[in-house]
Amino acid sequence: MSKGDRAKSAREKIKAQQAADRVRERRRKAVTYATVSVVAVAAVGLGVWYAASTSQAEQAGGQLPPTTVNPDGSVTMAQSGVTKPVVDIFEDFQCPACKQMEEVSGSTFRNLAAEGKAKVVYHPITIFSTDPTKSNSLRAGAAARCLSDGKQWIAFHDLLYKNQPSETVEGFKTDQMVDWAKQAGATGAGIDTCITGQKNVQAQLDYSAKVMKEQKLGGTPTVKLNGTALDNKVVFAPKDLRDAVTKAAK
Numbered sequence: 001m002s003k004g005d006r007a008k009s010a011r012e013k014i015k016a017q018q019a020a021d022r023v024r025e026r027r028r029k030a031v032t033y034a035t036v037s038v039v040a041v042a043a044v045g046l047g048v049w050y051a052a053s054t055s056q057a058e059q060a061g062g063q064l065p066p067t068t069v070n071p072d073g074s075v076t077m078a079q080s081g082v083t084k085p086v087v088d089i090f091e092d093f094q095c096p097a098c099k100q101m102e103e104v105s106g107s108t109f110r111n112l113a114a115e116g117k118a119k120v121v122y123h124p125i126t127i128f129s130t131d132p133t134k135s136n137s138l139r140a141g142a143a144a145r146c147l148s149d150g151k152q153w154i155a156f157h158d159l160l161y162k163n164q165p166s167e168t169v170e171g172f173k174t175d176q177m178v179d180w181a182k183q184a185g186a187t188g189a190g191i192d193t194c195i196t197g198q199k200n201v202q203a204q205l206d207y208s209a210k211v212m213k214e215q216k217l218g219g220t221p222t223v224k225l226n227g228t229a230l231d232n233k234v235v236f237a238p239k240d241l242r243d244a245v246t247k248a249a250k
Contacts, residue, residue, distance in 0.1 A: 055104060055236065055237050055238065056238065056239075057103065057104050057105070057106075057107055057108075057238055058107045058108045058111055058238050058242075059107065060107040060110060060111065061107075061110065061111050061114045061115075063114060064110065064114070064151055064154060065077050065078065065079055065110065065113040065114040066078065066079065066080065066150070067150025067151060067153065067154055068150050069147065069148050069149070069150055069153050072207060073124065073141075073144075073145050073200075073203060073204070073207050074121055074122060074123050074124075075121070075122040075124075075150065075153055075154075075157075076119065076120070076121050076122075077109075077110065077113040077119075077120040077121070077122070077150075077154075078113050078116075078118070078119040078120065079113065079114070079115075079116040082113075082116050082117075082118070082119050083119055084118075084119060084226065084248075084249070085118050085119070085225060085226050085245060085248040085249050086118070086119045086121065086224075086225075086226055086227075087109060087112070087118050087119070087120045087121070087223065087224070087225055087245060088121050088123060088215075088223065088224040088227075089109065089120065089121065089122050089123060089221065089222075089223050090123045090125060090211065090215065090217055090220055090221065090222040090223070090224075091122065091123065091124055091125070091220050091221050092124070092125055092126060092127045092128070092137050092141075092220045093124060093136075093137060093140035093141060093144070093157075093160045093161065093164065093172070094126075094128060094133050094136045094137035094140065094164065094165075094167070094171075094172070095127065095137075095220045095221065096164070096167065097220070097221055098161070098220050098221045099161045099164050100236070101221045101223075101235060101236060102158075102161050103161075104236055104238065105235060105236060105237075105238050105241055106158075107238075108238040108241050108242055112242065112245050112246075117245060117246055117249050118245050118249065122157070123211055124140075124141050124144055124157075124204075125141070125204075125207065125208040125211050125212065125217075125220070126138050126141050126204055126205065126208045127208070127212070127217070127219060127220050132167075132168070132169060132170045132171070133167050135170070136165060136170065136171045136172045137172075138198075138201055138204055138205065139172045139173070139174065139177070139198060139201075140160050140172040140177070141200075141204040141208070142195075142198050142199070142200040142201045142203070142204045143156075143172070143174070143177045143181070143194075143195045143198075143200075144156060144157065144160070145200035145203060145204065146181070146186075146190075146191050146194035146195050146199070146200065147181065147184070147186045147191065148188075149185075149186065149188075151185070152181075152184045152185045152186040153184075155183070155184035155185060156180060156181055156184040156186060159180040159183060159184060160172070160177075160180070163176070163180065174195055174196045174198065175196070177195050178191075178192050178195050178196060181195060221235065223235045225244060225245060225248055226248055230244060
């Protein structure tokens with residue numbers, strides 16, 4: 001082989017080696033990108049799983065804990081002798097976020113009370129200042145005050161949220177609420193006229209003003225644990241909510 005042929009052969013070998021190196025480098029990068037992608041997808045998947053697991057509503061227990069309608073219109077749910085931790089729920093029946101909270105975390109509140117792990121107190125108030133939301137809220141809050149049986153009150157409470165009207169229309173009409181009260185088992189004398197006559201409107205207004213001032217509420221829903229407001233990220237995550245309450249009980 002001549003000197004020129006040998007040089008040409010060497011150059012070809014170098015080119016072949018360089019080509020092979022480029023192929024290996026492309027494969028290495030492809031594997032690296034694939035690995036990073038898998039890790040990223042796994043991380044996103046883990047985040048989605050965690051969010052789903054913490055926001056999943058609990059299964060409601062079969063037995064409703066003892067529930068008492070208090071003279072001021074608040075409602076206490078607790079096992080006998082349980083005085084703390086105290087979970088105060090400030091809600092407005094016309095408030096869409098309150099409805100969402102009830103759908104997501106309502107069963108957690110009741111389960112904690114049923115398990116003797118908390119004293120839960122509902123405070124139905126009216127936060128709206130313009131119609132139709134203010135009038136809707138007042139009618140619902142006043143009607144709820146007509147029920148004195150705790151079990152019936154809770155059932156009526158749930159029906160109000162289930163049938164919550166849009167914020168742009170007149171709703172919670174008295175004839176509707178009379179029907180819902182009957183569905184809740186409230187058939188006692190005077191309940192129908194109490195609801196249709198809206199006897200408790202002023203009491204609802206007074207209690208709302210008192211609570212909002214004393215508690216320095218900026219809106220609803222507001223949930224306080226032993227007097228301290230919980231972050232809504234906790235309130236709307238049943239697992240985190242349960243963890244916070246059970247930790248306070250220790």
